[in-house]
Amino acid sequence: MRSVGIVGIGHTKFGKSEVPFMDMVCDAALQAMDDAGAKTGRNNVIDQVFVGTMGAGMVNRISGTASAVVDTLNIRPAMAETVENGPASGASAIKLGFMAIASGMCDCVLIIGAEGMRAVTGWEGTDFVATMLHPESEYKYGATLPAFAGMFTRLCMDKYGLESKDLSIVSVKNHANACKNPCAHIHSRVVLERITNPAYINATNPIVADPLRQFDMCPVSDGAAAVLLVAEDKKDALGFGDKKFVKIAGMGSATDTHVVANREVPSDLLAVRLSAKMAYEMAGVGPEDIDVAELHDAFQILEIAESEEVGFFKRGEGHLAARNGETALTGKKPVNTSGGLKAKGHPLGATGVSQVVELVRQLRGEAGERQVEGAKTGLAVNFGGFGNNVVSTVLTTK
Amino acid sequence: MEMEQMYTYKCTKCGKLHHPRYIVCQNPDCDGREFEKIPLEGKCRLLTWTRVYNLPEGYMCPWLNFGIVEFENGVRATGQIGFDEGIESGMELIATVGIVKEKTILYKETVVAPQHGFIFQKA
């Protein structure tokens, strides 16, 4: 299989976009192209574009985003497809780009992940996200993603002794990391005592989906991120010879039951475990080799559970590791150095690409104040649905 | 009205019970595609639950309670919980059927079309 890697990255400031959806998409794309030195028009070498977005059609009423991108960026006649895999659309787009190059069909692929969720009101947005639940047995009831995260959290609390405060610890850590990330949606320090003190917790950190509180879940954000993939054997010929090559060492993805109630062990995230295993095997590494990780913390419980399912910690002990600061920037296993979905923001389709952008920054040594010293290998987990379609990626500069 | 009855779907080939409706039997060793509808009702046990305050478009109430239950025949289902006080994981409940959503959002319009589903009540 051909070796595939990243030579360019782009990332808009997450939050409320000041520009129209397509401008935001193209901003991220051009940042990645400029970072790599990729040209447009006659000098274009990109032969495929994949855009990962969950709701451009539904929320922004724009379909065929990828086709529109190649035209407006003047990189025709590059092939173009828009990819939808819920909140894992971004990593799925990267996976397809990886496959396109590995297969030999393409040499250079531009990946963009994007979402413009703030174009609609919060409750329309909540409804839009909930449409990925099972239509007859979940969505119809008014259940939402926070509802399933709440029920999942309660199972983990009953089974492993995890406490509400553990979720707050993860949240405070991710907010602190986001303060060091200029692209993050929220640049606000959060003090643990202020979101856990029983005297005023209901006012500062109200319950949203019992037992989950406001600071146990991500905000609603707009944003776009992009990466430029090339075949290692064509890197020089395409003009990217002087760019640091961050190799996609392994990718894996797996599915689980659509109906959450029908999971064999409802407190497990099987698709996370299987996709990470696949990515590790392809890369020839194990969890012990990972220096830095971006785990999909749409809900803080997911960061804890995923840190167990990908093998960083024993099942049921992820919260203990968080309590001990092991996942902090200076800990043994730094998780979500970008601020995670919690504080960097979670524009659904952008998230999987954004996670990879953060890992590339870390592996290039360009993460500034949030740099993990000597990071060489990273893992990203992008979680779709309520865990029914998960994509994992291992990057390395080794 | 048939809509107001909830069902479990029994594979006519291997007998596995399903909820909701599937196209192909979920038993890894079976390839059945035909199912017999059997009413799904009665006692069940609450596995986990939540109270959601941030409801999607179309719900004008401050919160709703949701739960995942397991029926005596082993079938699990998600539904609304129809009471507020004393909800606890592990408790016994009775499955009733009621209106769980008043409106449906279709392309370009929202129609009033009550949909029926499980509302779990105290046993």
Next chain:
Amino acid sequence: MGIIIDEMEGKLRPPSIGMKPYEAKVIPLITGEDMLVREVTYDEIPLLMETIEPLMKQPKDFYDIVASRIYAELLGMYRYRVRDEYCFVGAIDGEIAGIVNGRLVNEKLGMSYHTITLRRGVRVGAQLFAAKMEYHFDFMDQDEVLIVAESPNGFKRWMIEYELEPRFECQHELGGVPTYVLTRELWEKHKANKNVGIRPAFEDVVEANKVLHKPAEIKV
């Protein structure tokens, strides 16, 4: 030194049923900062008007309509043209983070005017709204407060979260927007979760917010 009001001006000024002072309180924010909620003094009103003036042209989230209306309501208060109006400010280290106002219709009935948040994302608006309801019910011992929402955020936060009762037959001063009412019963039901604050307010926080100033930049 007394101010002499001429006879005509005296006729123009509304009578008062008498308002009790609102005891300042400290609200802990998630950032670790402390917000003081207190009554605005008469002399501070022009500063508040100046602060929100730029938002009168900000259509996002209906800031324009809310800012314009508060501007007018504050002017009315400053020039003695509104009966029994009050205005509270939420301030952090002297910086104005939010403003709420309302008035008393009679001894038992209150009318909520507006809530504007200048510092978003730390629940300033929710806390200030609760503070004014606290004033109506727990300080002025009123039975009901009439409330309208002029933005989706307001509707969700007040009408749905407080389960307000519709009172559409009653016309709120803000015009034709459907009127809802917070009853004492609903207030008692929700206040434990909605209304917080530390009293007596810490002296250093009171001191830090003695002199108010505009935020350097208002990001809404």
